[in-house]
Each structure stands twice: as C-alpha cells, then as structure tokens.
Amino acid sequence: MLEPMVLLALAGVGMLAGFVDAVAGGGGMITVPALLSAGLPPISALATNKMQSSIGTAMAVLTYWRRGFVSVRALVPSVATTLAGSLIGALIVKQIDTSVLNVAVPIALIAIALYFLFAPSLSDADRASRLAFPRWVPVLGFVIGFYDGVFGPGTGSFFTIGFVLLFGLGITRATGNTKLLNLTSNLAALVIFIIGGDVVWQAAIVMAGGQVIGGYVGARAGIRFGAKLIRPLVVVVSIAMALKLLLWP
Template sequence: MEFAGLTIEIALFLFTIAIIAGFLDTLAGGGGLLTLPALMMSGIPPLVALGTNKLQSCVGAGTASVMMLRNRRVRWRQVKELMPAAFIGSAIGTVIVQFVNTEALTFIIPVVISVIGIYFLVTPTVDADNKPAKVSTSGYRNFVVPLIGCYDGILGPGTGSFFTLAGRALRGQKFLEATAIAKTLNFSTNIASLIVFLFAGQVIWLVGITMMFGQLIGAWLGSHCLFKIPINYLRYLVVIMCFGMLAKYITT
C-alpha cells in the first residue's frame, strides 16, 4: 500500500520516533505508545497504522531477542513453548481487529494508550528478587501468554510491558529476567500479527521500512544498555513521551 502524504519531514519524524521507541522498548517496554500515535498523527488510517506499526516493530523486537539469546540473558528452553503460544494468540487477535470499525479504533487507541501511560506512572518500583510463582507453567503458557498475545494482535501498545509484568507477578521472575523474556514473546506476537496484516493489505511498506531502520538502531543501543540504566528513569521517560505524543495527536 502507498501513502501519498509521505514527505521528507514526516519520514524523518517517524524515523526518529522509531529510534527512540526501539531504545525504550528494549529497556522498559512501551515503544508502541510512541510509534502508533506517531503513525496516526501522520495521517495514516488506524487499521493501516496498526499493520505498519507491526512491520517496523518486528525489527526492534527481533534485534532485541537475538541480543538477549546471544548474550544468554534468555535461554531457549525458557521460551521455546511460550513463543508459539504468543504467536497463536496474536494471530487470533489480528484476525478479530480486521472486523472492527475503524472509527471505533480512532477513539479506542488514544484511550488505551492513556490508560497504559497512567499505569506506567503509578506502578510502584519493582525489586529484583525472585518470588514464588502464582500460576502454573501450563496455565501461564496456555492462557496468560495467548491472552496477552491476543491483545497485541488487536491493539498492541504496552504488550512488552504486559509480558514483563505477567512474568514478574505470575511466574515470580526477576524483573530483568522477565524483561528479557518479554522481548522474545513480543517478537513472536509481532510476526504473527504482521503476517495477518500483510494478507489483509494493511501495511505501508515505505513507511514501515523507514521506521525499521530506526528500530534497528534503537534496539541495538537498548540491548547494550539494558542492564546498566535504572529502569525507573526509563519508565518516567516513556510516560512523558507517551502523553506528549497523545497531546500532539489530539490537537492534530
């Protein structure tokens, strides 16, 4: 699909947002809180914005996943059963969203992003210790992961953070361990959703490829900083940028 309204200024704007989003998403999650409003602010229809967002976010999530596995922050045995579950959930969610009224998405997306931004703001500081698991391995794999994957297929922003929080709260993982595992699951959901959007013809290739390069740079930088920067600083930065983008989107 082509986008007649793409100018050099818009391309540079989206490229810059993708770098920031890829960096933040690797570290704290929430990159979609920036890229999705940015795409919609650029005049792209909601459903096409969702599809194009998946194209560019696959690179960021993929780069982060490779770095996590290569640096042994995540072991393949930890995610080999979770990734297919996330994939299936996301594919189902993406099929569902194809039948949603786009006018409803125009209203729903800013509301969901606002709620997630507020959640980021008020979530208390997390500690780094392991805690007892509250959900069994099979329950987490068969229900929790596909449910979050389905949300990613329908909307998407904050999915990486949801995976992180679920791993932390329900499986008792250390915060950074949960963050690293979340990258691989988010990559799986992005790929599944992208495949459906491609079949539906809801992707603008030129915009997506432009942002892919930005995501690649941001994710590479974030992967090298993940265990060095205090996570709370990044959470507040995500909140500030999230509401800044929303304010611009509302007034556009």
C-alpha cells in the same frame, strides 16, 4: 511517495521508539502519531508501525538473548500459544465489544506503574516463582497474546508484570522474555496487515533501520543499568499509555 526529509524524520522516530520499546515497551506511542502526521491513513499507520516495530523488537530479543536474559528453549511452548492467542484475537476482534477495555486497560496500566514505583523488592534478582514456569507461562502467553490481537496497548507491560509477579523473574530477565513473546504476538497481526496490503513499505524500511539501532542500544542499556533504568521507564511509559487511552481513546 514520501519526501526525503519526512523519511529521515521517520528514521529518527524509529530509533527513539526502538530504544524506549527495548527497555520498557510502548514505542508505538511515539511511532503511530508520527506516521499519522506524515499523512498515512490510520490502518496504514498501524500496519506500518507493526512492521517496523517488529524489526526493532527482534533486535532487542537477539541482544537480550546473547547476554543470557532470554530463555528461548523454555519459552518455545509459550511462543506457540502466544501466536495462537494473537491470531484468534485478530480474527475475531470485529465480533467483540472492546469499549470496556478503554477504561479497564488504563486502570491496569496505572496499577502496574504504582507497583513498579513503590514495590521495595523489585530488582534484577530472581525470586521464588508463585507458579510453575513450564505449565503457566504458555497460559500467560495465550491470554496476553489474545489481548494483543483484540486491543493491544500495554501488551509489553502486562507480559513484564506477569513474569515478575507470577514467575519471580528479575526485571531485566522479565524484560528480555517479554520482548520475545511481544514479538510473537506482533507477528500475527503483521501477517494479516501484509496480506491486506496495508503496509507502506517505504516508511517501514527507513523506520526499521532506525529501530535496529534503537533496539540494540536500548537493550544494551537495559542490560547494563538493569532495574535502575527499566523500573522508572516502565512507570513513565505505563502512565503515558494510560493517559493516552483515557484522553485520546
């Protein structure tokens, strides 16, 4: 049993992480250390984090969708392929050497940060798509879903950059669509954690409450301020994740 003050602190952490995650992703950088500090074993911290963050992401998805920034019908095939990729990745992760990702992923995240920092054309306006959306977004979903099942950090950033670079979406629409596919990839790992009995429900429930608030406020802020908020926050979060992976893998 966790003490009431610890649970209250975790609820606040969930709220902050929900806000950050709804705008730029990377909320796990805040919640996982907090759960470990609360005394949870590493596997329980990861499982509980997946549970509570999924609630916050779901709230963000709902908020973006209600404002017209998520193309749910167009993404149905991609939801299926993302789920399949994540499940396959989670099931075979123990058979794969992921050590190379400890270097490759931080480099990719820094490249994303530099692109979002310096690309002059990044805005909320849609541009011409380089690839056919119906044919290639499911492929993007499978590949990044598989990565999320195998490794995970930076999944939201990779989805966002894919929607912006390959499919010409404005930053706010890219973020909204990212949230739906990110939620899908999280659910695959979450099912495995729940079956394994790894979720600490007491912590997950109070953090989920904070995530609902943070996810809603973050999504509303992302919609209201658009690229002015999302762009710098993606830069900060991507660099922070890269440094975390390089210094504390």
